[in-house]
Amino acid sequence: MSDSHIQVTASIDPCGLDEHPDCGIRDVLTRVGDKWSVLVIVELASGIRRFRELQRGIDGISQRMLTLTVRRLERDGLVTRIVYPTVPAQVTYELTSLGSSLTHLVKQLADWSLEHRENIGHSRADYDAQHPAHEIH
Amino acid sequence: MSDSHIQVTASIDPCGLDEHPDCGIRDVLTRVGDKWSVLVIVELASGIRRFRELQRGIDGISQRMLTLTVRRLERDGLVTRIVYPTVPAQVTYELTSLGSSLTHLVKQLADWSLEHRENIGHSRADYDAQHPAHEIH
DNA sequence: CCGTATCCTACAAGATACTG
DNA sequence: CAGTATCTTGTAGGATACGG
Numbered sequence: 001m002s003d004s005h006i007q008v009t010a011s012i013d014p015c016g017l018d019e020h021p022d023c024g025i026r027d028v029l030t031r032v033g034d035k036w037s038v039l040v041i042v043e044l045a046s047g048i049r050r051f052r053e054l055q056r057g058i059d060g061i062s063q064r065m066l067t068l069t070v071r072r073l074e075r076d077g078l079v080t081r082i083v084y085p086t087v088p089a090q091v092t093y094e095l096t097s098l099g100s101s102l103t104h105l106v107k108q109l110a111d112w113s114l115e116h117r118e119n120i121g122h123s124r125a126d127y128d129a130q131h132p133a134h135e136i137h
Numbered sequence: 138m139s140d141s142h143i144q145v146t147a148s149i150d151p152c153g154l155d156e157h158p159d160c161g162i163r164d165v166l167t168r169v170g171d172k173w174s175v176l177v178i179v180e181l182a183s184g185i186r187r188f189r190e191l192q193r194g195i196d197g198i199s200q201r202m203l204t205l206t207v208r209r210l211e212r213d214g215l216v217t218r219i220v221y222p223t224v225p226a227q228v229t230y231e232l233t234s235l236g237s238s239l240t241h242l243v244k245q246l247a248d249w250s251l252e253h254r255e256n257i258g259h260s261r262a263d264y265d266a267q268h269p270a271h272e273i274h
Numbered sequence: 275c276c277g278t279a280t281c282c283t284a285c286a287a288g289a290t291a292c293t294g
Numbered sequence: 295c296a297g298t299a300t301c302t303t304g305t306a307g308g309a310t311a312c313g314g
Contacts, residue, residue: 025175027257028250033170035307038162051276062308067277071273077260088275089314098253105245112242113165116235120164123214136208172287188296199288204297225295226294 031076036061036069038106041095044079045103048094078102168213173198173206175243178232181216182240185231215239 031037036058043049043057055066070093073079078099084090095103127136168174173195180186180194192203207230210216215236221227232240264273 025247025250026172027254028246029170029175030172032246033166035163035167038166063277064279064309065307068273068307071271075261075264075273076257083276086275087314089277091276098256101253102249105242105249108242108245109165109169110162112239113162116238117164119235120213124212127212134208136205136212200297201289201299202287205287220296223295224294226297228296 031072032102032106034069036065037073040066040069040073041078041099041103041106042110044093044095044099048092051091051093054093073099168209169239169243171206173202174210177203177206177210178215178236178240178243179247181230181232181236185229188228188230191230210236 039058039061040054043054049057051066051070054070055061055063058066061069070079070081074081074093077096080094080096082092082094084092176195176198177191180191186194188203188207191207192198192200195203198206207216207218211218214233217231217233219229219231221229
C-alpha cells in the first residue's frame with residue numbers, strides 16, 4: 001500500500017525524529033519560520049548592510065523587530081554584527097558562511113512556493129467553497 | 138568585499154522579493170514554520186495514517202492542534218483526508234504529491250539543522266557568555 | 275544613526291469537557 | 295474513533311517614546 005513511500009521514509013527521518021521530535025529541526029524551523037528572519041537573510045544575501053539599510057529594504061519591519069531578529073541571527077552564528085565606534089554610531093551586518101549556507105535552502109523554499117502558489121491558491125478556494133461554514137487560516 | 142555574494146544574490150531573489158515581499162514565500166514559511174505542520178508532514182511521509190495514529194506518532198500534540206494543523210494542510214492541498222462512513226468513524230490522512238514534494242525540502246532543512254546544530258549551540262553559548270545581561274530567545 | 279524601554283494587543287496553542 | 299466547543303494563557307509582534 002505504501003511501498004512508494006518507504007524510500008522517502010528512510011531518508012526523511014535520519015535521526016529517529018519519530019522518537020526524538022527535537023533533534024534540532026524544530027529549533028531551525030521556528031527560526032526560519034518566524035516573521036522576519038528569512039527576509040533579513042534574503043536581504044543580507046545581497047551583501048553587507050547597515051541597520052537603516054536593512055530596515056528600508058524590509059517592508060513593514062519595526063525597529064524593535066529588526067533588532068530582535070538580527071540579534072537572534074547573530075546569536076545563532078548566522079550573522080556577524082560589527083559596531084564602528086563612530087559618531088553617530090554605525091553598525092553593519094553580514095551573513096556568516098553558516099548563514100550563507102542557509103540561503104540556498106531558503107531559495108529552494110522560495111522557488112517551491114513560487115512554483116506552487118497558484119496551485120495552493122486554487123486548493124484553498126476550492127476548500128473554502130466546499131466548506132462555507134468553517135473558518136480556517 | 139561582497140563579490141562572493143553576487144551570484145547568490147542573483148538567484149536568491151527570483152521574483153523581486155525585495156520589492157514584493159509577499160510573492161508567496163511567507164505564506165509557505167509560516168505554514169512550514171508553525172509548531173506542528175512539519176511534524177505532521179514527516180509523519181505522513183511514512184505513509185497513510187489515521188487520526189489517532191498521527192496523534193500517537195507526534196509527541197505532545199493535542200487533539201485540537203492536530204485537527205487544526207491537518208485541516209490547514211488539507212486546505213492547502215498538501216494532504217488528502219478521507220472519511221469512511223463506518224462506526225465508529227474512521228478517517229485517513231495521506232500526503233498529496235504536492236505534499237510529498239515538500240518533504241524533500243523539509244528533509245534538507247532537517248539535514249542542515251542536524252549538520253549544524255552543535256555549531257549553533259556553541260555559537261549561542263558563546264553569545265550568552267559574552268552578553269550575560271541580555272535575554273534573547 | 276542605532277538602538278533600548280514600555281505598553282499593548284492579537285493570536286497561537288494548551289487544557290478540558292462534550293458529541294456523532 | 296474522530297472530532298467540536300469553550301475557556302484560558304503565553305508570547306510574538308506592533309506602536310511609541312526616549313537615550314548614547
